[in-house]
Amino acid sequence: TGGICSYCNSPCISCQTLNISYCTSCPTYTYLINGQCSSSCTSGYYQNTALWICSSCVSPCSSCSSPTQCLSCLDSSSFLMNFTCVGCSSECLTCSLTISNCTSCNVSGLYPYLYASTCLSTCPSTYYNDNSFVCKACTSPCNTCSGAGVQSCITCLTGYYQLNST
Numbered sequence: 001t002g003g004i005c006s007y008c009n010s011p012c013i014s015c016q017t018l019n020i021s022y023c024t025s026c027p028t029y030t031y032l033i034n035g036q037c038s039s040s041c042t043s044g045y046y047q048n049t050a051l052w053i054c055s056s057c058v059s060p061c062s063s064c065s066s067p068t069q070c071l072s073c074l075d076s077s078s079f080l081m082n083f084t085c086v087g088c089s090s091e092c093l094t095c096s097l098t099i100s101n102c103t104s105c106n107v108s109g110l111y112p113y114l115y116a117s118t119c120l121s122t123c124p125s126t127y128y129n130d131n132s133f134v135c136k137a138c139t140s141p142c143n144t145c146s147g148a149g150v151q152s153c154i155t156c157l158t159g160y161y162q163l164n165s166t
Helices: none
Strands: 012-018 021-023 032-035 036-038 045-048 052-054 062-066 069-073 078-081 084-086 092-095 102-105 113-114 118-120 126-127 135-137 142-145 151-155
Touching: 021 032, 032 045, 069 078, 069 084, 078 135, 102 113, 102 118, 113 135
Parallel strands: 032 052
Antiparallel strands: 012 021, 032 036, 045 052, 062 069, 078 084, 092 102, 113 118, 126 135, 142 151
């Protein structure tokens, strides 16, 4: 009993016995990825030149140049620093541009109030909490206030006085 001899489909050097289109090795200077030969690797893989295969990036990397060097991060709130994905500083719930530039705060933590891209334990005296844990400036002529609008003044700016102090 004999069989039929067949070449692997181009550009495979070797292929699976039952699938001549599925490469198991590739020509020199091409990379094996998912049974195909390619001159480069797709996103999420890096060129493993030791084995001439495309190897998967390891979490937290979404793209990488080696198993230890991230080029981008899976988590959009992480940042790339020296080819490593790092999260926001501990006060920030989310951040952008840098690890300490907060865009929101952990409202159940010690620093729930967002003020000038920083998380604080309370809003500054000339600001109020707008009930969404974001510090908003008091409306002039209020110096300190309990909320939005001129009817929420606690103290007034110099030269002003309160009409209906309660």
